[in-house]
Amino acid sequence: MKNIGYILLFFVSMCFMSCEREYMPPPLTEPQYKGKAANITIKQLKDRYATLTAPTLIEEELIFKGIVTGNDESGNIYKQIYVQDETAAINIGVEQNAVYGRFQVGQEVFVNLKDLYILKYGGELQIGLSTTNANRISWLDFQEKVQLNSWPNPANAIPKVIELNKLTDEMVNQLVEVKDIRFSNGGKNPFSSKDATTNEEIKNKDGNVMIVRTSNYSNFSQDMLPLGNGGLVGILGRFNGTWQLLLRTSRDIKSFDGQEPEGNKPVSGSFFKETFGKGTYPSGNRPKINDFKDFDMKAPVKYTEELGSADVRSVSGDNGAHVWLPANKESNLKITGINTRDKGDVTLNFQLTANLFDATAAANLNQIQVKVNGKLMNIPSKEVSNAAGDNNKWYTISIPNIEQSNNVTIEFISKSDLNKVGFRLDNIELIGGAAGQEVIIVKGDKKR
Missing domain, CATH: 2.40.50 (OB fold (Dihydrolipoamide Acetyltransferase, E2P))
Incomplete structure (x- = not known):
């Protein structure tokens, strides 16, 4: 009777499939895995390769057993399946469309990793072939390496x-x-x-x-x-x-209830903070913004600097890194992809210090301009000088009433005709539910 059901499933599915998608019918006899027993769990596999930095060929015959939990049935998952055991989960790339007909949710599989690759994409491990398009395994090899065992049972895939x-x-x-x-x-x-x-x-x-x-x-x-x-x-x-x-x-x-919220609870407190990490970047090892990889905030937030002038540095005795905006050069640190929606009244905080090494050096903090979604912010005048003891003294600038948007862009702009000393920029922070009435500048120690 099960076989008859699968035959009917095949013909019904073929009627509803578009001509652009290939369909892999389920097997007509109950699959039975007859290969070697599993000798590793998915967590053990991921722990073993946790620190890899490049695609790595698996030369040992490692076999794990798991349950298919995700496939390409709707098209939202593309050319891969997700397999999970009692310890962890991993995805496997395959160069084939409509694999869901054969690798259904709840299907038990045995995966032989020998001669496949383990690699990282977006910082996470996956299984594939590094010598192929998008690291995907050919359909022929995939069926050999990922073998079915018994009929699929959706009850095996419990979230x-x-x-x-x-x-x-x-x-x-x-x-x-x-x-x-x-x-x-x-x-x-x-x-x-x-x-x-x-x-x-x-x-x-x-x-x-x-x-x-x-x-x-x-x-x-x-x-x-x-x-x-x-x-x-x-x-x-x-x-x-x-x-x-x-x-x-x-x-x-x-089961969504369809009810409008009585009032969204805004996120209060800090919801975005960029400190540029605690790494050290002495002379000779000062990455440009476009090359820097250790930002605190991750995708969809993106950092760019079109002119290639600003870099990430650290100074002796300082706690971590900052952005250096050099004197007499144009530079523009742009941060995009920030979501400020439903955060209440939002305030932008950041810290600046001027390079006032020479005894006669002086500057004004508003020589570093700030734009939010293209609008120039009004920062009041604040003179600083070596004579006043301001060299390497950090000032916090707070700008209230930041725009509510799914995609806010913040720019820190240094113009060659304004910045004559060089500025250090750090601790860029957005705080929800805490906006004041006007821009304020507060002198204080640098804090992380």
């Missing part, structure tokens, strides 16, 4: 219930469920724009947020984001340190 503020490394790529959350743009936006993969924000009652990432090729991309409180199931990913949820199909959307 782990998580809280947005309690995420750990072991959860990367696992099937999870989040409850009592709402979409910030629920009832307003579709899951994705028509021409690009789109990030939408969910948040819980405490103001913790996460990205839900949806491909414009998924079959639910133009569905409206649900309104109100509800739950979601999906694959919990992490890209360059930023957590994101990947829905497998529209069935992963669970």
Whole structure:
């Protein structure tokens, strides 16, 4: 009877598939794995290769057993499957469309890693072939390396219930469920724009947020984001340190109540802070902004400096790094991708110190200009000088009433005709629910 059911599934699926997608029918007899026993768990595998920096060929015959938890059924996952055991999860790339017909959710598989590669993408480990397009394994090799065992059973793929503020490394790529959350743009936006993969924000009652990432090729991309409180199931990913949820199909959307919020609880306190880390960058090792990799804030936040003048430095006795804006040169540190929506009244804080080494050196802190979404901020005059003891003294500048937007751009601009001494910039911070009435400048020690 099971075989008859699978045959019917095959013909029904073929009727509804578009001509552009290939479909892999399920096997007609119950698969039985007859290879070697598993000798490693997914966590043990990931621990073994945690520090790799380049794609690495697996020469040892390592075999793990797991359950398929994610595939390309809706098109939101593309040319890969996610496999999970009781310890961890990992994704495997395959050069084939519509693999979901054969590798269904709940399917037990044995994965032989010999002659495959383990590599990092976005800072996270995955399995593939480094010598192929996008590291994907050919369909022929994939079926040899990833073998089915028994019929798929959806009950094998049970999501782990998580809280947005309690995420750990072991959860990367696992099937999870989040409850009592709402979409910030629920009832307003579709899951994705028509021409690009789109990030939408969910948040819980405490103001913790996460990205839900949806491909414009998924079959639910133009569905409206649900309104109100509800739950979601999906694959919990992490890209360059930023957590994101990947829905497998529209069935992963669970029971939203459709109610408008009585009032969003704004996130109070600091929600963005860039310190440029605690690394040391002496002369000869001062990366330019476009080359620097150790920013505190990760994607979708992006840092650029078009003119290549500013760099990251450290000075003796200082606690960590800062940005150096050199004298007599044009430089422009631009930070994009900051979300200030639903954060209450937002204040921008940052710290400046002028290079006043010479006894007669003097400057004004407003010689470093600031723009928010292209609008020049009004920073009051504040003279500093060596004679007044201001050399290497840090000042905190606070700018209130920052624009509410999903994508705020902040620019720190140094002009060659204004900056004649050189400035150090550090501790760029955005604070929600704490805006004052005017720009203030406070002298104080540098704090991290």
